[in-house]
Structures are given as structure tokens and as C-alpha cells.
Amino acid sequence: MLAEIITIGDEILIGQIVDTNSAWMAKQLNLIGMKVKQITSVSDDADHIIEALQEAEKRADVILITGGLGPTKDDITKVTLAKYFNMGFRRDEETLQHVTEIFERFNRPMIDLNRKQADVPDRCTVIKNKNGTAPCMWFEEHGKIFVSMPGVPFEMMYLMDDEIIPRIKAAFKLPVIYHKTILTSNIGESFLAVQIEEIEDALPAHIKLAYLPRLGQVRLRLSTSGTDEALLQKEVEVYAQQIIAKVKPYVVAEEDITLEKAILNFMEERKLTLSTAESCTGGYIAHLITQHPGCSSVYEGGAVTYSYELKMSVLGVQQETLAKYGAVSEETVREMALGAIKHFKTDYSVAVSGIAGPDGGLPGKPVGTVWIAVAHAKGVVSKVFSFGNKRAQNIERSASAALSMILNELQQHED
Missing domain, CATH: 3.90.950.20 (CinA-like)
Incomplete structure (x- = not known):
């Protein structure tokens, strides 16, 4: 099963903010055995969003969308999704009550723009956002699952952990994806590759080795997937120990840490x-x-x-x-x-x-x-x-x- 992530917002494309949401979501999806096929960032433009949705559903089974759910005119994700799926709007009373309680808690006046956050495409499933006013929306259309979440990182993270990941796991039978990471230091990527070339060439087709360099460090990641986690772990560990023995003076850790x-x-x-x-x-x-x-x-x-x-x-x-x-x-x-x-x-x-x-x-x-x-x-x-x-x-x-x-x-x- 494949996923695609779409982040929406001009602020990402002009470099005003860094898209940390995509990296975090991809990691969570990987942990449950769902591979991310592509990550796309698009502007606050309806045609651009629709084009991204059309392309995404050609590639992926699950499309996760963040951003553009605020109450102002430049937040157009909800309206664009309704247009894309040919839906009207309904007011979700539970969301309206939730938004009202938030404004009352902070003793702030609620205007019509805030009430409109409770208006959602009529065939979506609303998932309560406990940490904000913009609701999460789950769509099952065109044989795919589309999920629209707020772009605020902590709101998105809570929704992913508490709602989206459990629902995806219930909807699909997912494989086990197993990674083994070895952190090395004080050796360059090319020198490391030469040292372990014979081991890398001997890897079976279903075990992949990736080099992940950063300043002064290189992480080696062995990856595989299947149905039996214990068997996968045992097989990968054989090759991991061969690599560790070969470059032991440079090995810092045998886990994915900094x-x-x-x-x-x-x-x-x-x-x-x-x-x-x-x-x-x-x-x-x-x-x-x-x-x-x-x-x-x-x-x-x-x-x-x-x-x-x-x-x-x-x-x-x-x-x-x-x-x-x-x-x-x-x-x-x-x-x-x-x-x-x-x-x-x-x-x-x-x-x-x-x-x-x-x-x-x-x-x-x-x-x-x-x-x-x-x-x-x-x-x-x-x-x-x-x-x-x-x-x-x-x-x-x-x-x-x-x-x-x-x-x-x-x-x-x-x-």
C-alpha cells in the first residue's frame, strides 16, 4: 500500500516556513508498513491543489493533506476538496459546539468566520480536532482514502497518532517494514562504501542498503519488508553485524540515533x-x-x-x-x-x-x-x-x- 503527502500553503513555497509535517508523517507511516510514494507542496491555488490531487490518486491508496483549513479567505483547501469531489456543504454541529467551547474558554467573541469552520463537505467523515478549531476530514472517494488535516504541527500530530494511524491500520492489511540503522562517524561516505562493498554486493534483492550522510556522520540503513518481523530482523542482523565488524572503529551506535x-x-x-x-x-x-x-x-x-x-x-x-x-x-x-x-x-x-x-x-x-x-x-x-x-x-x-x-x-x- 502506498501513501502520498500533499502540503498546502504559499508560506512553504516561498521558504517562510519549513515543511516539517511531511517528514514526521512519512516516518509514522513507515512504522506501520505504509510506504510514501511522493511528497508534494502546492500553493494556495485551487487549480494547483486539484492537479496535485489528480496526480496523487494515480499513484497512492492514501492521500494525506495538510494546511489551508483556517477561517480566512486564503484558506481554500476545504472548498477545493468539495469541488473536487462534487460535494455540497453541511454544518457539523459537534464541530460547532467544540469551536464555541474553545472561544468561551478563552473569553473571546466568536464571529461568523469562526462558525464557518464547522461547515464541511457533506459526504466527508469529520474527525474532531481536540487541539484546534479546524476539523479533520476523512474522505473515501474514487476508491481511495483522502485525509485533510490542519497544518499546525501539534494539531496534525495528535490527529495522526490518535485517529488517522489507527484508522489506516484498520482499513488495510499492511506488511512489516524493518529497518536497522548503524551510525558511523569520522569516515566519509565514499570511503565507507569502499570498505563494505563486498557485503553490499552480497545483499539479497529484498534487503536494501542506504547511505544517509550529514556533516561528520554517515548513517547506514538496512531495510526490508515482509510478513514475519522476527524472521526479517534475524536476516537483516546477519548483514548488519558483518558491516559493523568491517568498520568497527567508526561505528558510534547500532540504532537510529543522533x-x-x-x-x-x-x-x-x-x-x-x-x-x-x-x-x-x-x-x-x-x-x-x-x-x-x-x-x-x-x-x-x-x-x-x-x-x-x-x-x-x-x-x-x-x-x-x-x-x-x-x-x-x-x-x-x-x-x-x-x-x-x-x-x-x-x-x-x-x-x-x-x-x-x-x-x-x-x-x-x-x-x-x-x-x-x-x-x-x-x-x-x-x-x-x-x-x-x-x-x-x-x-x-x-x-x-x-x-x-x-x-x-x-x-x-x-x-
Whole structure:
């Protein structure tokens, strides 16, 4: 069974917002054994939406639609769906009551535009949106299932979890899709491919290997589908262990997790603590760490110290060091890392100082120059990196490099 996802909204196409809904929905569908054939983003234009629906139903059994269900004139999804399915409108009294209760709860006046949110195409099944005023609509037309949901991410997610996924599972007999992910670090995609070429060539046709690279990391994903989950898992595991044995020095985790989560798991198992001292990354490393539940068992805290004054007062960097070598230097970043360990009383710390850009370059220190240091009880290691002139990319690359350095030190000294 195949699904297609259509996201509606000019704000997506002009880059005003990022479409995170599609990625999340695709992941949930994959977990229940439904493959996503295509993801399409379309403008707030009726003809464009209708064209997308026509094409989608040629390819997929289930078409999931998000966006365009608000009360204003630019929200045209509901009207366009009614036109597409040749339906009239009816007022859904349960939805009207729900919308009324929301406005009463917040002591706000309800106008006719809000009441019209209860008007739905007359042959659809209305699914209550407990977290908003726009109802979810389920259509069974042309031998397909169409589901229209709000574009607000948390509203869509609750509807998918509580209503849509259970209904799809009840409507279809779905296969088992099994994935095994291996996270590697400090080896490029092409070098990794060469290392495991013989294993990849020996894979049976029903087991696929995908390379999923990002900065400083490559995830290897083995995938297959069938009816017997235990058998699929056993078969895939044979090839996974062959790959792991072949590239063991680069293997970080044998599950689908991020690099920072692998570090947290490693440190938690050994009851180790971590702190951060950031300058050019502006707290991005701390953000990556703290997005994971339970991180407080490892991560004690950190400091974002842009100015010389804060580097000195918070981290104890010597004024002489800054005056002689500057903020972007090996000497400064090593003192930052040691200061973080002393101030936050942690087993490990990581410090980053650099020139993120696009301006601010100095003679001998062009934009993209970044120094990183990792400190622990056995010493401090430091390394300089030369990235490009794109600020956002430099911040992300610096964070990835810092995490890789932490992991390297942990593996060398704690295994």
C-alpha cells in the first residue's frame, strides 16, 4: 500500500516556513508498513491543489493533506476538496459546539468566520480536532482514502497518532517494514562504501542498503519488508553485524540515533558529566544536547561567552591570553575548556571559538576558522578547522566537529 503527502500553503513555497509535517508523517507511516510514494507542496491555488490531487490518486491508496483549513479567505483547501469531489456543504454541529467551547474558554467573541469552520463537505467523515478549531476530514472517494488535516504541527500530530494511524491500520492489511540503522562517524561516505562493498554486493534483492550522510556522520540503513518481523530482523542482523565488524572503529551506535544522543548514552552508562563553553556556535551545541529527554543525567550546563569580558569572568580565560593570541586561538579555546570543567565541575567539557562569518575575518584567521578543545581529567586536546563563509553552515559544522571530538576522547579514555 502506498501513501502520498500533499502540503498546502504559499508560506512553504516561498521558504517562510519549513515543511516539517511531511517528514514526521512519512516516518509514522513507515512504522506501520505504509510506504510514501511522493511528497508534494502546492500553493494556495485551487487549480494547483486539484492537479496535485489528480496526480496523487494515480499513484497512492492514501492521500494525506495538510494546511489551508483556517477561517480566512486564503484558506481554500476545504472548498477545493468539495469541488473536487462534487460535494455540497453541511454544518457539523459537534464541530460547532467544540469551536464555541474553545472561544468561551478563552473569553473571546466568536464571529461568523469562526462558525464557518464547522461547515464541511457533506459526504466527508469529520474527525474532531481536540487541539484546534479546524476539523479533520476523512474522505473515501474514487476508491481511495483522502485525509485533510490542519497544518499546525501539534494539531496534525495528535490527529495522526490518535485517529488517522489507527484508522489506516484498520482499513488495510499492511506488511512489516524493518529497518536497522548503524551510525558511523569520522569516515566519509565514499570511503565507507569502499570498505563494505563486498557485503553490499552480497545483499539479497529484498534487503536494501542506504547511505544517509550529514556533516561528520554517515548513517547506514538496512531495510526490508515482509510478513514475519522476527524472521526479517534475524536476516537483516546477519548483514548488519558483518558491516559493523568491517568498520568497527567508526561505528558510534547500532540504532537510529543522533551523534549527541550516542554521546549522552555513552556517558550516562559510565556516570560521566559534560559541560559546554561556546562562542561562535552561540549555544547550538547545548541545544543539540538538551533536546533529548534525560540529558540532565549527563549535561550539567554551559556558557555562551562572546565577549572577552565573559570569557574572562565566567570561564577564567587570562587577559594576557586574549591580548596576545585573540579569542580565536588554540590558547584561548583550551583555557575556555579548562574553565568550563572548573566552573561547572564536570568530567568533560568542550569549547568552541571561531569566526562564523560572513564577515569578521582577520589576517591569518579567515572567516570559517574555528578552534575546538575538549578537556577532561587526563588533559586537553585541541584542533583547528577551516570551514567556508556561510554562517549557518559554519555553526552546524562546528557543532558536528565538536561532538565528534568529544566522542573520540570518550572512546580513547573511557572504553
